[in-house]
Amino acid sequence: MDTVKTLCPYCGVGCGLEVVGQNNSNNDLSGWKVRGDRSHPSSQGMVCVKGATIIESVDVDRLMQPMVRDRLDQPFQPTSWDAALDLIVAKIQQVRRNLGSDGLCMYGSGQFQTEDYYTAQKLFKGCLGTNNFDANSRLCMSSAVSGYVQSFGADGPPCCYDDLEQTECAFLIGTNTAECHPIVFNRLRKHHKSNSQVKMIVVDPRRTPTAEAADLHLAIQPGSDIALLNGIAHLLLQWGKQDQAFIAQHTNGFEEFATLVKDYPPERVAQICGITVEDLETTARYWSESASVLSMWSMGINQSTQGTAKVQAIINLHLLTAQIGKPGAGPFSLTGQPNAMGGREAGGLAHLLPGYRSVTNPQHRADLEWFWRLPVGQISDRPGRSAWDIVRGLENNEIGLLWIAATNPAVSFPDLERTKAALRRSPFTIYQDAYYPIETSAYAHVLLPATQWSEKTGTMTNSERFVSLCPAFHQPIGESRDDWAIFAEVGRRLGFGDKFRFANSAQVYAEFVKITRDRPCDQSGISHALLTEAGPTQWPHPASSQRSNQPKRLYQDYRFNTADGRAKFGINHNNGLSEATDDAYPFVLTVGRLYGHWHTQTRTGRIKKIQQMHPQPFIEIHPRDAEEIAATAESWLEVKSRRGMARFPVKITKAIAPGVVFVPMHWGALWAEDAEANSLTHPDLDPISLQPELKACAVRLRVLSNLEVSAQTDRKTEMSGTLTQ
Template structure:
């Protein structure tokens, strides 16, 4: 193969277009990685409307991990104390199907769970929904998007009647005021931040406000940085609303004609005068007023947020309170404005479209809506009532279900919960109790592999053809161009084969991923996310398209905004205000645990390093974990740069070197979330975090917990280390040659 392939970056939700060429180019030397594998050449696709040819270090180096540490063959073991043995696909699938049937008819479908991933392509997501929610009759499919964007989903649904970000990336270059809250966009979504930063630099009248307890690279470019105390976002939003009301800077026509429930909200914000809000948030009064003035004076306000709002015990309330500001000022449905959730993963949007959470069904439908269930049952040819009327178990409920014995079969795919879940010591203990765990993954080893009974080798990005949707609702075809290692299979192929072996032969008679997608889009007909005009063939011919794209639509690179007519997807067409008081953190600091720990990503790494930890350039860029501490706190603790400290919460501890920096607010500390047991000892951020979650979205508060910090003294260091042989240590002792044997 000599031609380049156009595809999508498999990392964050920006969804940058990539152009990938084979290693051996005429007249050029073949680049090779440190293990001698030829490296595919990656550059930005200039024709992709989302990224316009730009690419970050993760996208530029993604091909360097394709041939490293891959799981190549199915493997099994009878207990977690035994080594894996290589088996055939037939042996592995027979064992899975037999165990599924035993659990299904002994304990019922509710004892079966699957935990998927925003790394799935849309076809993978869709086949999983059809298998579990349709054929098996359990809504127990959840994805790591639960830890990422579920508060944004709930906020959009409650405010607008439907999920779906109303904005697009072109709004970055048309806004008068960009309001970034709980997002380190420069590091976590670098390409769209580059677009915004260039526009901001050229247009000095454009204002950028960044709300973040840390002075990140994003905050450094802002006209105004509000370093609020963690957990005070709602105070801030209600305080801005109070000032907008006081100044008369609201759109009464829009409020009267296009919204509902404003009086209850107006009553709430009366309790948030600026003096009180500034004190609660820990910011200057004039900075609060400046932020409100920027919003009031702008014709077009664009807000952007990510995990800082979503990963909270009041995540949905935070999202809705931010949306309230847009509703009271009619900042929606026009170029350059609107509430814009930045998706964390490459196909988290596609997962939402396909129904890939425990409370969703394909086509932006809700499990609890009887009409929605009936529509999907008719389309799938199922008897009425097959899809349960209650939401399935979410990600954390699967963990607690393992503790109680209610979960008897756990299937994990394309994610690494043994690092990424909250309260990781409790999570690992629950995984040890699992009667039967299937783990479907491209790489080996990972931390979660230590808890599996069956390992299934999965094709990853570049090795399978499918669809991904980015944060601005742009749908891109990702063709296969790289030969998968060993016997790896696409996730949807594995799921469909299991379905057929369970007896659902007609339901899973797909010959290709194009067939899967063609069926899926029919369930979007008439919905906000209508994609009936799209197919693999259409996207291959015309390139990425933004939905809605109903049948008969013409291809275009122009942006499509939602709610341009100011009619929403509610029963009466009106958007809803949400009235919320601030409740603060689920676990506030106290005398025993006086610091607030917050967590986040670094520019080069991705999630739990399953891919980036195997790329030399990135590991050199971010070699070790660390703890950011403000100089004032460091002085009180008696620590300096590089000192080792023990960070303790009520659930566990981590040992980390200190990074003293004024970029973090006093009283708050920061640790990156990427390091699991495979990459560093006692450095897991989620050894500290708690599982308390938003009551609406069920998204855990991974962004904040109370901790104490104890310097690791020579005496403490010289104490005999506890002999601990964790499941991951055991796995590593057995891993050499295991995937080849």
């Protein structure tokens, strides 16, 4: 029997796994077992239900070979890799002739390994000269990226998981950590339970399992986060709890910030947020009386038209009180996807270049052109198309080829009817993934079978900047190939052979880390060999470093990545929701994840235990609101926004704030009828991060008649068992 140490491929916690089994010629994985890796520094042997059952989905509903069709109304036909790649290369060349390189777009994924991300950047941003590579991190973490950059001068969470056991006050806002990052929460909860002086504050319109464990739950109204955060700052200043020496020596913008928060006295903040003055004051008191404060956030902050401003507002509190760069303290974004951090390091968003560089910075472009041996001026100085810009480009006939890999925008994008209509307009779409069918495959002309984590070797970086090696432990299923290898082969066939001479992913990674040298995310001392021998390694880890002398936390010296080394206070007022409620749409809909499912169910929907755990979507509604619309526990509700409609069985609960309803976001058209949460959401964007406000929109509710409910459940029964047909 073999024991392989690897990493869970779901969320950004980055839990270490041990997979135990025996490889064989027919790739039978039925005897393989998964357990937590006790030696992994991040998870310490713990594992959630998703990681524990991951092996069950590896060989289910796999895409076995390349498939092609001329039109979307035709069935797919099997083809060879050579024929599929020749077709893709011919289409790329045609689009470059007719529309230029900016007629090409790729949309990637935090499911990529860093080697996949890096090779795609080199192909698109380097060789092809277009920055039109974006990833589903745009829907997930881009506001955290821009918030860190605005405040600190560079991306990168400054904290580590050891802080979970060293903090005196945990401030969780916009995160249901217990369900979405369960192993992080388990570590924090153990510390909280065993130390009576440790306080936990949870800010969330829902009383989630995370909020149930808190000393104080602030059920604020959606869109009032900045008012709350500025209100806490108001009280801290009023009580003289700021660290004046730190502010004077290590920050800019304090005077303007102090003037700003005068507009947020307790009575006004309590009214905006829908909380009591007493709870606001208790929150400020917990913060001010704690020697170390650790804040954590995720999608509830990032997925907003003020996502960047909200991140800055959190960071402001840390700057105000010098709660950064020391054990148990700091602003800690919890990454959504397993390698969203690695994607940020490799330049995997439309405005980034590898090594925490920017496409708009002339020196950064010149660095990469020299390193990649490209002509001067080859890398475009314009940010490429972000996720929603791809939809607009398709609508305006500005995109001739769209390449989607390892993600499912036909479920995850906002305003789904508009998204699907745009995808239907694409002249040529390549869809590259491990599974089939997936909702997005309905919009593709070419399907490329990709390996997944168990069949490919590469690296991933988790939320606390630990890089782990994920080795292949069985043969690729069918004709699947590694994502990086597909990108490299297309590059070679396009005539860039000297740029893609990689024999394996270790060589890809060795090239990537060279260009992180002397950058904030310096990994120049890390290699596949080091990770194999020494295990997970945290960056920064320059080539000259020793593992034992590297700081676990960024900014311990209070020197930030700005021109003058000072952090910057963000100056932002609370603007509320982008789409306010009114008489026609009187409820706020918020969406989120469930403990067992992952994103759009591409894996978890194929695992029986998780299907039984979460058999169908639902809508949470407060008893007061349910009574007002005459809904009972047996009712189904039709939910309408200005963009679409969905239907859900009712869950009446006091865990949701009045005036707010909640639905999970995991169900697409393959898994349930009329239950797509994003058919309701809108695409309004944060102006800096370009992240959509997926967390909230205005809706109206209608109770379905018995006849409508019967028809709905009949359709659900018809869908059951038809997934692979």
